[in-house]
Amino acid sequence: MILTRTSLQCRECKKDYDTAFKYVCDECFGPLDVKYDFPVITKDTFSNREQTYWRYFELLPIESRSNIVSIGAGMTPLIKADNLGKKLGLNNLYIKNDSVNPTFSFKDRPAGVAISKAKEFGLSAVGCASTGNLASATAAHAAKAGLPCHVFAPSNIEMAKIAQALSYGANYIAVDGTYDDANRIAAQIGDGKGIGIVNINMRSHYVEGSKTFSFEVAEQLGWQVPDQLIVPVGSGAMLNAICKGFEELQTVSLLDDVSNMHMIAAQPHGCAPIVDAFKKNSKEVIPVENPDTIAKSLAIGDPGDGRYVLKRLAQYNGFAEECNNKEILDAILLLAQTEGIFTEPAGGVSISILQKMAEQGKIDANDKVVCYVTGNGLKATEAIMEVLKKPTTMKADISEISAVVN
Numbered sequence: 001m002i003l004t005r006t007s008l009q010c011r012e013c014k015k016d017y018d019t020a021f022k023y024v025c026d027e028c029f030g031p032l033d034v035k036y037d038f039p040v041i042t043k044d045t046f047s048n049r050e051q052t053y054w055r056y057f058e059l060l061p062i063e064s065r066s067n068i069v070s071i072g073a074g075m076t077p078l079i080k081a082d083n084l085g086k087k088l089g090l091n092n093l094y095i096k097n098d099s100v101n102p103t104f105s106f107k108d109r110p111a112g113v114a115i116s117k118a119k120e121f122g123l124s125a126v127g128c129a130s131t132g133n134l135a136s137a138t139a140a141h142a143a144k145a146g147l148p149c150h151v152f153a154p155s156n157i158e159m160a161k162i163a164q165a166l167s168y169g170a171n172y173i174a175v176d177g178t179y180d181d182a183n184r185i186a187a188q189i190g191d192g193k194g195i196g197i198v199n200i201n202m203r204s205h206y207v208e209g210s211k212t213f214s215f216e217v218a219e220q221l222g223w224q225v226p227d228q229l230i231v232p233v234g235s236g237a238m239l240n241a242i243c244k245g246f247e248e249l250q251t252v253s254l255l256d257d258v259s260n261m262h263m264i265a266a267q268p269h270g271c272a273p274i275v276d277a278f279k280k281n282s283k284e285v286i287p288v289e290n291p292d293t294i295a296k297s298l299a300i301g302d303p304g305d306g307r308y309v310l311k312r313l314a315q316y317n318g319f320a321e322e323c324n325n326k327e328i329l330d331a332i333l334l335l336a337q338t339e340g341i342f343t344e345p346a347g348g349v350s351i352s353i354l355q356k357m358a359e360q361g362k363i364d365a366n367d368k369v370v371c372y373v374t375g376n377g378l379k380a381t382e383a384i385m386e387v388l389k390k391p392t393t394m395k396a397d398i399s400e401i402s403a404v405v406n
């Protein structure tokens with residue numbers, strides 16, 4: 001064995017491997033997860049560190065700090081949402097507002113860790129398959145690392161997301177097809193050309209970045225576990241990583257017992273294969289061939305971690321629910337007009353499911369609830385503009401304008 005802090009372990013057959021540029025098990029083709037040799041960690045370990053997710057360095061899979069590629073992501077606000085809570089009858093509601101990350105989505109967490117690992121592995125190019133947000137997160141971190149970046153995304157995603165990824169200098173390949181088509185092509189090109197595709201052949205390391213969602217929430221709550229967590233789900237990587245993050249905090253004794261938390265998976269109608277399986281009590285996720293939803297960032301018809309999300313829901317007293325396009329748009333406006341947070345449709349999905357869970361009595365009034373808002377509204381204005389009343393331009397005339405200000 002090489003002396004490193006981390007190794008890889010097959011999620012299925014538990015076979016161990018040395019850390020390497022590798023993501024599936026040779027024996028059973030199961031996904032590989034990062035396993036740690038944790039040092040002694042106390043709450044003080046992190047208390048005076050930088051205000052980014054790299055404050056949790058010991059719990060992340062990078063061997064040398066010199067390989068960290070940071071654009072300042074993480075330590076986003078955990079907002080006590082009293083106005084929204086009042087409307088929903090919840091006394092302890094928190095919004096984890098990841099729409100304010102440097103590239104304006106939570107994807108800066110997994111992308112930053114994956115690009116840092118690509119640097120540590122000495123790779124010469126990186127890329128991703130994306131529904132929109134990962135494109136910018138990968139391209140921005142690649143720019144900071146000085147690495148070329150190849151983005152594979154379906155051609156129908158929002159304009160602002162394309163503009164953003166192009167601005168960071170990515171080689172942007174708009175695929176005429178679904179996310180699953182883009183993903184398949186990215187996988188083949190990545191393996192064929194030795195490119196580190198962050199969410200495919202770098203996935204074992206990539207998902208580790210999203211654990212910081214648990215570390216930050218626990219620390220911001222004074223090292224406590226929430227009772228209920230509402231998580232928007234596409235591939236399911238983030239929900240799994242959040243569970244792994246809380247478990248590791250228990251392993252290093254920063255949290256007592258995480259087994260009582262409730263994980264709630266939120267998906268949009270039109271692309272809710274995990275919700276469908278959950279409601280049918282099935283262990284198999286049947287892919288959606290042609291996703292149809294305004295929540296384009298969640299339009300992953302064949303979720304890579306779908307089966308594992310179902311396991312996590314069973315393990316953590318969970319539930320899965322979906323909402324339609326109108327409910328998503330209503331929820332975006334509800335969050336904006338109660339808490340002053342403007343989210344994209346994926347965040348609308350979280351808020352809509354939060355609302356449904358509260359109305360159905362699945363959340364107690366005094367539960368500590370954390371709702372993850374993972375992307376910024378400015379990146380996806382197309383859908384919301386359809387329902388907003390556009391201002392009419394008025395002559396700069398005081399009496400005419402005065403008449404409409406009541």
Ligand SMILES: Cc1ncc(COP(=O)(O)O)c(C=O)c1O
Pocket residue numbers: 105106107131132133134232233234235236237238239297298300346347374375
């Ligand atoms: C804003 C936003 N939220 C949630 C998700 C879902 O994450 P995952 O694919 O890890 O389930 C995505 C995925 O692209 C996203 O862009």
Ligand SMILES: [Zn+2]
Pocket residue numbers: 010011012013014015025026027028029030
């Ligand atoms: Zn295996």
